[in-house]
Amino acid sequence: MRSSYYQPGSSRAESVERLFNRIAPRYDLINDLQSFGLHRFWKRRLVSLAAARPGERALDLCCGTGDIAFALAQNGAEVVGGDFSQAMLDVAAGRLREYSTAPGQGTVAFQRLDALDLPFGSNQFDLVTIAYGLRNLSDFSRGIEEITRVLRPRGRLFILDFGKPDNAIWRACYVQYLRLGVPVLGRIFAGDREAYSYILESLQAYPGQRGVDQMLRDGGFRECRIHNFFGGVMSINAGRRD
Ligand SMILES: C[S@@+](CC[C@H](N)C(=O)[O-])C[C@H]1O[C@@H](n2cnc3c(N)ncnc32)[C@H](O)[C@@H]1O
Structure with missing residues (x-):
């Protein structure tokens, strides 16, 4: 059965925003639990x-609570973190209050x-990252x-997301974990099983690494590369704008 958060078509953005507004306070905790802490490594x-x-x-x-934005800034970049969920941004803003800029x-x-209608002029950024975000877009x-x-x-682009492993047995184990294990964690820790059933539903509609x-190559990106982790369970797509 499809969760109420997965809505194909034009109402998708609204239901995704509702999902993240709902789970924002527990988002970081459940990320640690469902990935056994590995999301930090990825x-x-x-x-x-x-x-x-x-x-x-x-x-x-799709910065969410800001993990990637803070890490890029720690390496010296001037970072804008953008997201449409106010509740996720509120968590990020709380972390920002604790963030102190050291030299460098x-x-x-x-x-x-x-993300589908960015409020920036053209050719503004040296680098764009999007972690667990592209899969959530309606287009x-x-x-x-x-x-x-x-x-x-x-300019460089890096996209981190759930992948689609090539090995059929490994893929079946992973799909079972997303179908059965992750929603249980969602129910226990966020009181919302459906919000975590959504991961598998959204992955099924996603083209994978x-x-x-191919989309990046068709869009004129060069130096396109796929970095797979754990047999393709997670992956990073990289590319450089022409
Ligand atoms: C799974 S979270 C990822 C958060 C963070 N990047 C991380 O890796 O922990 C996906 C985020 O994408 C945001 N999002 C989804 N669609 C969006 C859109 N069209 N515009 C801006 N943000 C969007 C959601 O609000 C949510 O915070």
Whole structure:
């Protein structure tokens, strides 16, 4: 049965925003539990591949509670974290109050925005990251078009998300975990089983790492690469704007 949060078509954005507003206070805790803490490792890999340099302008789209935005700023970038869920941004703002800029570190600002209609002029950012965000958009192509527009020529893009493993047995185990295990954690810790059934539903509609790689190539990105973890359970798509 489909969860009430997965709505194909034009009402998708509204239900995704409702989902994240609802789970925001428990989002970080459940991330740790459902990934056995590994999301921290995958995010560190993203930040390390992104290799932000002091003074670069970075956009962390679908920033949620800000993990990636803070890490990019710690490497010296001037970071905008953008998300449309006010409740997720409220958690990020709480963390920002604790964030102190040490010498060599960059700044972070959070902004409410829609990834499908970015409030920035063209060619503004050296780097765009999006972790567990592209899969949630109601229009993946439109999202990539908007990212391409705001990236400077030769700007870098890194997309971290759930992947689609090639090995059928491994994929079946992983799908069972997303179908049965993760929703139980959602029910116990966020009081919302459906919000966590949504992960598998959204993944089924997502092109996965190979499909995203093709979209980037078709969109004119160069140096496209897929970095797989755990046999493709998680992956990072990387590319550089022409
Ligand atoms: C799974 S969370 C990821 C948060 C964070 N990047 C992380 O890795 O922990 C997905 C985020 O995407 C945001 N989001 C989904 N669709 C969006 C859109 N169209 N515009 C802006 N944010 C969006 C949600 O509000 C949510 O905070």
